[in-house]
Amino acid sequence: MRFLHSLLPSFLVLGAGLAQAASSWGFDDAVISVTGKGGAGSAFKDKLSDHVPLAKPVTLGAADSLKIVLTATEAGAAKRPHQAFLLVRDQDTGLEATFPFQVKESGKGKVDFTQKDLPIQLLTSSQPLRATLLLASFGSTQAFSNHVFNLDVKTDPNVPLPKYEKPLRYGKLDEIHHIFKADPKSGPKIISLFFVLSILATIPVLFGTWAYLGANISHVSKALGTAPIAHTLFFGSILAMEGIFFLYYTNWTLFQILPPAGVVGTIIFLSGTKALSEVQSRRLAGER
Amino acid sequence: MRWLLSFLLLGLLSVVQAVSSSGNKLLVVLEDLAEKSKYSKYIADLEGRGFSINYESPKSDKVALFELGERAYDHVLLLPTKAKGLGPALTPKLLLDFINAGGNILLTLSSSNPTPTSLVSLLLELDIHLPTDRNALVVDHFNYDTLSAAEKHDVVLVPRPDAIRPDVKNFFRGDGKGGDVIAFPRGVPQELGNTSPLLTPILRAPRTAYSYNPKDEGEAAEDPFGAGPQLSLITTMQARNSARFTVIGSAELLEDAWFDAKVKRSVGLGGVGTDAKSVKTANQAFAAEVTGWTFNEIGVLKVGKIEHYLNEAGVKSNITNPKIYRVKNDVTYEIEISEYSWDKWVPFTPQAGDVVQLEFSMLSPFHRLPLTPTTTTKNSTIYTTSFRLPDQHGIFNFKVNHKRPFLSNLEEKNTVTVRHFAHDEWPRSWVISGAWPWIAGIGATITGWVAFVALWLWSKPVPLKLTTSGKKIQ
Structure with missing residues (x-):
């Protein structure tokens, strides 16, 4: 067998x-x-x-x-x-x-x-x-x-293959990393510096023009002689107000600047009345 | 009598033994209490693991899955019955309600007892399809047991299953040495719908197996219900609420007879197994794994502590879980995950190739990042990741949505507000070179203004000079 x-x-x-x-x-x-x-x-x-x-x-x-x-x-x-x-x-x-x-x-x-x-x-x-x-x-x-x-x-290259969609199965998913918007950028520093300098150059130009036209502060002694406190306080508090604005710009908050600004503003108002009256008296005296 | 004694002993033992992570109340539905003895070893295993078991016949009027609207049991084991249906207490709707309420069901089928239509429709609802012939069973002329099924080839011998994917943990590999044989006698095969991610087969039929109806044995299998690994022999469905439902195609697999049986494989594809020896089946250990998985003894995940905090420039903030962050903040997220393993919580480690992922999402994820394990405690692993919040304000979620086959679902959502930059959080204008001309402009204006005030207050008029034509010049 x-x-x-x-x-x-x-x-x-x-x-x-x-x-x-x-x-x-x-x-x-x-x-x-x-x-x-x-x-x-x-x-x-x-x-x-x-x-x-x-x-x-x-x-x-x-x-x-x-x-x-x-x-x-x-x-x-x-x-x-x-x-x-x-x-x-x-x-x-x-x-x-x-x-x-x-x-x-x-x-x-x-x-x-x-x-x-x-x-x-x-x-x-x-x-x-x-x-x-x-x-x-x-x-x-x-x-x-x-x-x-x-x-x-051998599939027909002219006929697209039937679409095969992978069914859902639980597993690891693709990682996603958020794409951040690009940080804002400034132009070249050299251009900024050029314009800074040209702006700052306007100050001497302004002062020069004023000086050429005869601007002066020769009445300081006269003004201080007539109303010393008013003039000192008035001009000083205008400078102080600019200082407060500078502090506000650098690190103070609005509520921090409001009290001193109020005080300085009052001083400006009160001393300004006196100081400007003195200026007016000079004008009335024909000295302006 | 002996086994009764061992039952008692095991019952006592079970007091100290730990149990499933979701309770130990188990309902076993079987036709006749006398049938219990067929499964005595399996049941002893269950009791040894701490389950307290109630036995009911589907005909009994005491059987109820719910009591006063609450689940009466944590788990249900349905053994095959001869009846056409399972009665009013076990309708498909009630079984689904039971799953929805978080209960686990282990369903066993048998080709000798046609599956009740109510169960067939329940399975259909889950996209598990049974053969249309109610007597159909799976045969394999290449992998059958030559000792018990030399003629009919209906005891299919299957090796321990491989992991369904390399990145999925294999809970059913035994000790991993290989060589184990599972006897799958006279089982009903299932086919699974392809669309549901909730369905996962544990055990598939070998390449050469197919389904047939023994009633038309004379004819050839020209149009089988299914063939090869398309046929699932043991199927699992894990619902979205992590309730587990397992179908074992062959209830005989759990019987004492097959726990002890010696089997000898036939000659397989390409002459494999020509010199096969008779070996003991691995059914007992495998049944314990399948049951343990179904009844939440393995593969259950738990989340412990979740923390997220600001971590700018490597400096950890003391405030944990704040309600609000700012766009582009650097944030660290930590989550503690444990895995239940038979009787205790152990640190969870994902399978190689898999990873726990964190999503930072508003409607859709903006970030999806891998979480790396940093610290391991006695029973948990702490996963962490650090990232920069997206430059988009809104209500966001830290979301860990960990869904994997054979692991219970984790879905953790922590909502935070992401605000935009406050007015004083932007870079100051002096660090922006483009702003310098404007700053210089303000400086020039102020200087000019102060000088003008001084001029206005203190300027002395210059004497008027007249030109020859009488026009005044200054």
Whole structure:
């Protein structure tokens, strides 16, 4: 019996590995064919072997349909197995699609599929898909499983692939770092400095012009002689008010400057009345 | 009699044993109390872990999941029944209410007892699909037990599951040595909807497995309900409130017979296992892990203290958790997370490749940053991160939304106001070079004004000079 088995080609491989197996599943006359649209002209046809995969990957174009016809055998005799599956596996991700054969009582089975029947994930695989044939049934008969061919899916470059949206799964999300608005920037300092200097230059120009026109403060002694307190306080408190403004600019708050500003303002008002009366008296005396 | 004694002993033990993180009241629903003996080891395990168990038949009028509107039990174990339905006390709606109230359910199916339609519809609602043939079971001609199912191939032997993703913790790997075999006898496979992130399979069928109806055994499997790893053998659903629902496709997996059984695998794909030895199943340990997960004994996270504070220029502010910050403040956030492991809280460490993330969000996140563990206490890890608040004022949340398969959900939200710069917090004008000409302008004006006041007060008129034409010049 064993001698007979070893004569059957389909048992060569399995027989080597599983010398003890009483019987096992296998197949005969397996033909794989790829036909173009409308069945016009067989593009590809080959015989499948049960122990070595086809040397070259089978190419499946966008409009092609792949068909495998085989006869399943149990211990060499044609028989229908319960499980006759072609598994097509994406070698990147390990995802696998199953194509069951339509098997008749006689053990003759066929399976055909096109690109449309493949899940989108397999269409986009970077490597050829690995096709494994499974023939198995209940009982103790050894099941058959072998890598039979590689499938190279050629998608139509003109037709966009169906969109695959990754379903929501809980996990780490992408990091987000807020993008801050850029800080405001000033122009080159040299330009600012140029304008600072040209503005400051107006002060000597102003004083010079006044001096040329005969401006003077020769009446200081006269004014101080007539109303010393009023003039000192008036001019001094005007300077003090500027000082308060400077403090407000540098570090005081509004409520800090209001009391001194009130005091200084009152002094300006009271002393100003006197000081300006003195100025008026000089004008009335024709000295202005 | 012996087991009764050990029950008593274990019952006493359970007083000192710690229990699940969410209570120990367990309801076991089974057809007949006599069936209890089939699961004696499993039940002894449960009692040994501190569960106090009530047994009820679905027909009994005492069985009620709720009492006065409150959950009457913390966990429910549904063992297969022969009845077509589970009766008015266990309708799908009540079971869902139970989940919504935070209760955990462990559901077991069996191909010998067709699943009641009420349960099928409950599962459908959760996007778990059972085969349409009510007797369908999963077979594998490559990974079956040659000792008990040499003919029917319906005792599928499965290795311990791998982690579903590299970044997901695997609670079901046992001691991790490998070589463990789980016997999955006559189980009902499930298919899972692809859209729900709440569903996670614990155990999937091997590549070569498929579902079939034993009633049409003569025919070939030309249109199986499902095949390969698409079929889930043990499925979990963790609701948004972290209530857990697990479907074990084979109730027999929990039986004493399969806890002790010796199994010997068949020859698998590519000749694997040609010289398989008979080994003891890992069902007992695996069942404990699956049950422990379902009843909140493992994979439960808890948040302890949350702190956030101002941390400008490396100086930690003494005020923790202020209600208000300013835009562009430097802030540090700390969160303390613990994980429950069977009977105690332990420091939580995410799986390699995974990370706890903090979001700083107003409607949508402005920042999503990884939190790094800094300190570990006896039973918690403190995660922290420092960052600069965005330059946008408004009401923001510090949000830790940690949702991972097999871990209970953490959702922590701390609301703070982020105000804009106050008028005195901007850089002063003298540090802005563009403002210098204006400052100089004010200086020039003041100088001119003070000088003018002096002139006005004290200027002496110059004598009038007349030109030859009689016009006056000054």
